[in-house]
Structures are given as C-alpha cells and as structure tokens.
Amino acid sequence: MFIFIFQTIWLFIDDLAGKGLDIVIIGKFLFYLMPNLTEKVLPLTVLLSSILTFGTFAENYEFAAMKASGISLQRSMRSLIYFIVFLGGVTFYFANSVIPASEQKIYNLRRNIAKVKPAVAIAEGVFSDFEGTGMNIKVDKKYGENDRFLESVIIHKKSATNINNTVIKAKTGELKSNKDSDIIQLVLYDGHYYEDVRSKSNKGKKKHPFAKSNFENYTMNIDISGLNDVDMNEERDINTDKMKNISRLTKDIDSLKKDNIKVVKAFSKNINNRMGAFLPVTKDSVPPQEKDSLAALPVNDSIITEHKNEAQGQVTDIVKLYKDYQKIQIINSATNSSKNILNSIKGKKEELEKRYKIYNMHILSLHKKFALAFSCVILFFVGAPLGAIIRKGGLGLPMVIAIILFLTYYFIGVFAGNYAKEGNIHPILGAWLSTIIMLPLSVFLTKRATADRGLTNIGNIVDFIKGLFKKKTEVATT
DSSP, X not given: OHHHHHHHHHHTHHHXXXXXXXXXXXHXXXXXXXXXXXXXXXXXXHHHXXXXXXXXXXXXXXXXXXXXXXXXXXXXXXXXXXXXXXXXXXXXXXXXXXXXXXXXXXXHHHHHHTTSSTGGGSOBTSOEEETTTTEEEEEEEEESGGGOEEXXXXXXXXXXXXXXXXXXXXXXXXXXXXXXOSEEEEEEEEEEEEEEOOOSSHHHHHTOXXXXXXXXXXXEEEEOHHHHOOOTTOOOOOOOGGGOOHHHHHHHHHHHHHHHHHHHHHHHHHHHHHHTOOOOOOGGGSOHHHHHHHHHSOOOHHHHHHHXXXXXXXXXXXXXXXXXXXXXXXXXXXXXXXXXHHHHHHHHHHHHHHHHHHHHHHHHHHXXXXXXXXXXXXXXXXXXXXXXXXTOOSXXXXXXXXXXXXXXXXXXXXXXXXXXXXXXXXXXXXXXXHHHHHHXXXXXXXXXXXXXXXXXXXXXXXXXXXXXXXXXXXXXXX
C-alpha cells in the first residue's frame, strides 16, 4: 500500500502541488484513495505473502517435519484457507460498499481542490473554462507569486447562444485580486481583439461584419464567486459505474439496456420512414375485424411469386417512363437521400457506441466486484504451493516470481477490461478473464505441491529431447 500510495501521489501531483493546501486536505485526499488501491494491492499482497511464507517453511524443512508427523500440505494450509476465504468476503464488502463511497469522495474533493485559487483554474497549454462566464482561457506559461503572471494569453468568449464570436490574444497578462472581493481583474498587455458582429438582417449576415482592434492595455473583470466560495466537504451527486454498489448497478444495467433498445428501435423506424420502406405486416397490426377475412383467403404460392416478379419488373422499368432530364433528377434525388441517410447512420453510430460503452462498463464493474474477491482465493492457491515447490524464502527469488505472476494477472485484466468496454469481448469475460487464466495454474501447482513434486520434471524433458535426436540419427543412418 505504501508503494502504491507514492505512485498515486506522482499521478495526482498536479492536483496537489503549489495550491496552498494544508496537510489535512492532502491527508484526506490520500485516505480516500486508499480503498481504490485495494484492487491492485490486495491480490499482489496475497500472492507475495503466500509465496514468502510457504517458501520459508520449505526452505527451513518445516514441511518435511510436518509430513514426518503425519500432517499433509492441505492440513497445514487449512487455517490459512479459512482466513483467505474470510478475506475474500471482506474484499467483496470493500468492493461493494467502501470503494464506491471513496470514489464519490475523491471526485468531489478533486473538484473542490481545482477551485481553491483563481489561477488554479487556468492550466498551462490547454483551454480552461471559467464556469458561468462563458470564457475559455489558454496560457503558455504561469509564473510569479501565486502564478499571477501569464504569458501568451488566448481568450475565447461565447455569446448568449453559446457561439464563440470573440477572440482576444495578448503577449502577457496579470491576475489582480482582493481577498475580500469576488471580482478578479485580468489585465492583458500588447494584444489584439477580434469580434464577429451579429447582424439582424439577412443581407447584413452575408457581409460577415466584424470588429477588430489592437491594444496596449486591456482590463477584464471576472466574477469568481463560484470559484472562491469553496467548501472542501461539499459533495455533488455524480454517479459513474465505479460509484455504484451491486444493487444500483443491477438496476441501472436493466434500465440502460431497455433505453438502448428503445433508441435503436426508434432510429430504425425513422430510417425506414425516410427510405419510404414499409414495415412488415404482422397479425397484430391487422384490425381484428379483418383477421377473419384474411384467414379465409386461399393462399397460392405461385400467385404470390407471379405478383412479386411483376412488381420487380415495374420497379426496373418505371424510370424509363420519364424523360432524360427527369431521370437525372430522380437519380440525383435518390443519391442525395441515400447520402443523408448514411450520414444520419454514421452520426447515430457514434451515439450508440457511447451508450453501449456505458452499458458495458456497468456490467464490467458489477462482475469485477465478484472477481476481485475470488482472485484473492485463487492467487493464494497459486502462491502457497509455488512457495512450497521452489523452497526459497526471503525477498529474492519469491519477490521476482510474485511480481511476474502479478503483472501477468494485472495486464491480462487491463487488456480484457479495455476490450470489454469497446464491445470487442463480452464484459463478463473481461472481468473474469485474468482470474480464469490463473485458476488452472492454481490447480496444477496445488497438485504438484501435494504430490511433493517439483515445478517441472527436468529429467523427462531431457529424455524427450534425447529421444528426438536419437530418432533423427536413426533416420539419417538408414
């Protein structure tokens, strides 16, 4: 946990460094992060500790003494098996209750930390939004006391209709504020001002009028009451898949599935109507009074086939009824309609991909809670027999083997999770794949350790290789 906390500090150093935060806020930040680290820390801890413990036992001939006393490996592992099963239950409780709560806390705390100072809201090299002002500000560099001095400032101002119609550029800038005031002054030096003038008449809009000026000194007053009035304990009800427990995830998965099906059906119906296609007639769509008359009609397959062929012939010949210029108009109209429909499908495809990605992430988060608890048990049955087999304790070889196994387990889980989010594999498989791969390894190692056999039988491998060379020699002589 100590190692992973330091790694997390470096990941979130931009959120913590140089923002005047006291030690209590930083401690609260790290405390809320600790439950999220358990899904990485706990499997590695179980794997490493089991290898170290049983490797030390085997190295000091403790297992030999146990076997001489009639105590088998399974019996010596029994108490630890009970403990690991209990640990799996605690892990499941953490994944279902504590981690979602900590995700909510850490989200709100990071949001509030970003609002501690006005200068904090302006990041270097990217456009930063000032909430409620309609402004986007980008600076290349911040320096000086409290990052009050700015270099290469670009400001985009949006109109009431959320259209970016004003651009301001300046070589340097300065933030001036008073602790007792909710107004901050942004003073820009040596810059340019450009604004699109919105004309009310159609004739004026065609001329694209604009206003442009140069300035040496330009002062802007920005209301930062929403930035300065910050309560570190303030919480906002934001719910992502990681912030939900099993009952909420199960409910939302069902709702997301139904919503996605409704969207797909509505879009399919819209495309059918735009294409001029007809939906297939079903018995449910026929009025009740006409069902009996329809049922009484004789059905003749040859007649149906004949009518189909006639309809197809009419469709192919219908264009010939028009003049040449009308044919061109018909073909152009059909081409434009097809292009518009294809563009609509492409746009809707992106929306549906986002919808199904959210749906997949919910399923993935639901099953990860179970997989995390089960992985602790599986990795114990990997580490304990492996330690008994290699018969080596300490932090040397066992540490290397544990890290290699854990990285294999972890990266398989990461890749499977990413594939599951994009819909390339089923989300359930994405959550369980790394655990499923470790399951046969745990069974194999437990059998080898119980039979007091090594990890591999080198003699059999050598004999197999010798047999191959012997066969090749015999074939060459013949």
